[in-house]
Amino acid sequence: MTAAPDAQSRAVLDKAARENFPVAPFFVPRAWRGDLMAVYGYARLVDDIGDGDLANDGRDDALRLGLPADAAGDRIVMLDALEADLRRVFDGADGPPSHPLLRALQPTVRRCGLTPAPFLGLIEANRQDQHVRRYATYDDLLAYCELSANPVGRLVLGITGTATPERIRRSDAICTALQIVEHLQDVTEDLGRDRIYLPAEDMKRFGVSETDLTAPTAGVQVRALVAFEAERARDLLNEGTPLVGSVHGRLRLLLAGFVGGGRAALKAVADAGHDVLPGPPKATKFSLLREVGSTLRREG
Numbered sequence: 514m515t516a517a518p519d520a521q522s523r524a525v526l527d528k529a530a531r532e533n534f535p536v537a538p539f540f541v542p543r544a545w546r547g548d549l550m551a552v553y554g555y556a557r558l559v560d561d562i563g564d565g566d567l568a569n570d571g572r573d574d575a576l577r578l579g580l581p582a583d584a585a586g587d588r589i590v591m592l593d594a595l596e597a598d599l600r601r602v603f604d605g606a607d608g609p610p611s612h613p614l615l616r617a618l619q620p621t622v623r624r625c626g627l628t629p630a631p632f633l634g635l636i637e638a639n640r641q642d643q644h645v646r647r648y649a650t651y652d653d654l655l656a657y658c659e660l661s662a663n664p665v666g667r668l669v670l671g672i673t674g675t676a677t678p679e680r681i682r683r684s685d686a687i688c689t690a691l692q693i694v695e696h697l698q699d700v701t702e703d704l705g706r707d708r709i710y711l712p713a714e715d716m717k718r719f720g721v722s723e724t725d726l727t728a729p730t731a732g733v734q735v736r737a738l739v740a741f742e743a744e745r746a747r748d749l750l751n752e753g754t755p756l757v758g759s760v761h762g763r764l765r766l767l768l769a770g771f772v773g774g775g776r777a778a779l780k781a782v783a784d785a786g787h788d789v790l791p792g793p794p795k796a797t798k799f800s801l802l803r804e805v806g807s808t809l810r811r812e813g
Contacts, residue, residue, distance in 0.1 A: 541763050548621040548672045554614040556635055556665060562591045563639025577612045588643055596636050603629050625672050631664030651712045662692035673764050686753035687771060693746040694778045697739055698793035731788040739787040743779055750775050758812035773805030
């Protein structure tokens with residue numbers, strides 16, 4: 514079992530409750546829960562570094578990664594230090610990892626035979642966030658999701674020992690869909706970080722300018738654009754959903770939770786009239802449970 518996290522690491526892990534889907538629900542085997550939370554803790558840490566969302570301005574985490582506290586303001590330096598610490602997870606020649614969340618990850622990596630590639634992809638996505646703030650085409654956005662989202666699903670399959678080429682393909686579709694949904698929910702928050710994940714070619718097609726995204730509520734063109742991107746996410750979810758029916762037992766329920774979470778989030782966006790500018794539309798717990806049940810019935 515992994516060591517109990519300290520208070521600061523616990524705060525990172527507690528963010529799991531705010532995700533669109535259940536990260537490590539009570540019904541999965543205890544060993545899986547620990548491994549899923551270890552991977553989540555790592556992924557959340559990477560994103561918090563990339564977004565500048567670390568507690569205490571990141572100074573404590575900089576020290577944990579062997580950097581001076583004032584290095585916390587340089588996200589690229591922090592991500593480089595995290596990558597060096599990740600290397601220690603896989604190669605103990607330089608000693609154990611220094612960050613508590615990476616020390617907690619090491620037993621999971623060894624027990625499940627995980628490879629570095631998905632973990633490195635998440636770091637690279639956050640490096641990209643530091644210098645790429647607009648995406649010209651939908652294909653460009655999909656390439657970003659290949660780094661920022663798809664590794665998570667591949668890690669879930671690795672933890673549960675169920676990875677096959679077809680399941681990875683379906684998982685990638687689900688993860689990309691969930692990432693697009695999150696982008697739609699967070700248009701205003703992302704714009705506050707000078708990031709836009711709506712493809713420029715689509716904004717032009719629907720007559721949407723960057724200024725339109727700063728309004729307190731969305732106009733007709735913005736709503737039409739969000740509806741268009743939401744439909745793309747729905748198509749990806751539909752493409753990936755057969756993954757649920759390809760597995761059994763508690764894993765089937767877990768994956769249905771991921772798909773149901775995405776569908777419930779899309780419903781929340783639609784129920785808001787595709788007006789995401791006042792703040793992220795969030796699904797209710799009832800809506801989530803209903804969508805999970807519907808997914809299980811379809812893939813039964």
